[in-house]
Amino acid sequence: MPLNFWLAVLLLIILALVFVIYPMLFARRSRPVVQYREQNLATYRARLAELERERDEGALDESGFESLKDELEMRLLRDVESEDTAGEASSGGRAGIVVTTLALVLALPVGAFLLYDSLGASDEVAQFRERQQMMQDGMDASDVDAMVQRLQTRLEADPDNPQGWAMLGRSYMQLERFREAAEAYGELARAIERAGDGNPASALGLRAQALFMANRGEVTAEVDNAISRAREGNPDEVNSLGLLGVEAFRNGDYREALDYWERILEIAPDHPQAESIRRGVAAAYSELGEPVPDDLLEEGGGQSGESGS
Structure with missing residues (x-):
């Protein structure tokens, strides 16, 4: 009789655990992380297209466009970080439930203590992450650096994400971590090649620029290799043309430097560095002992004229 009683109690406890914990283990999430990520990317693309349209229509200058x-x-980087934090909390909670469930089935008394400890730890972790989220609006350089590093880790696990690699490359450039930026742009080029629906030339040009900065403004063999690969995909890739112009000017090949820089002004007159390029063109004409073209002076305004005088 006593044995039957305890067997009955044990059976009832197991049934109760099944009915209580099963929905927690296998219920579907109402809003998957993947769906949330796709919505964020769609919003980002839509807003970027709107900014580009405002720039093209003249409602927004190039400086304002780059800033926005x-x-x-x-903002997208912060949203992705928030989404992954939520996903990690959910995955960690489910894993804890599985471990606790197994412990309860094997040894109910011990499992009760384990369950208590696990839930207490989960609450502490959740509170810690909430404090992190609240501090995001006042992030300093170390916060941004840590966030960028987490994005790097996430992209290494999910490399077929061109938008993520582009964002990572720009972030590293802003942090002046040029070697890491070059690696990110290299991964961006590979992601574009794997997708088969784009030209990696711009990514390779950005990689060349980052390597140029990482090597203290020297066109090394790896910079030259990146430039060559970029121009194989697009002979008019502007970052490569700019670097080639700099190297030609340093070597005293002023006519060649003019060819590169004037080509940039021809195909990308609204380039963010157009004013600096015009000053370089004016300096090259000055070295050649030739007058600066009037159209260059008119487009560049007073600063270009001063550079050429």
Whole structure:
């Protein structure tokens, strides 16, 4: 009789655990992380297209466009970080439930203590993450650096994400971590190649630029290799043309430097560095002993004229 009683109690406890814990283990999440990520990316693309349209229509200058674009990318970076924090909390909670369930089945008294400890630890972790989220609005450089590092880790696990690699590259450039930026842009080029629906030339040009900065403004063999690969995909890739112009000017090949820089002004007159390029063109004409073209002076305004005098 006593044995039957305890067997009955044990059976009832197991049934209760099944009915209580089963929905927690196998219930579907109402809003998957993947869906949330896709919505964030769609919102980002829509807003970026709107900014580009305003720039093309003249409602927004290039400086304002770049500033708003950087702000938009940082906002997306924060949203992705928030989404992954929520996903990690959910996955960690489910794993804890599985472990606790097994412990309860094997040894109910011990399992009760384990369950208590596990739930208490989960509450502490949740509170800690909430404090992190509240501090995001006042992030300093170390916070941004840590966030970027977590994005790097996430992309290593999910490399087929061109938008993520582009964001990572720009973030590293802003942090002046040029070697890491070059690696990110290299991964961006590979992601584009794997997708098969784009030209990696711009990514390779950005990689060349980052390597140029990492090597203290020297066109090394790896910089030259990145430039060559970029121009194989697009002979007019502007970052590569700019670097080639700099190297030609340093070597005293002023006519060649003019060819590169004037090509940039021809195909990308609204380039963010157009004013600096015009000053370089004016300096090259000055070295050649030739007058600066009037159209260059008119487009560049007073600063270009001063550079050429």
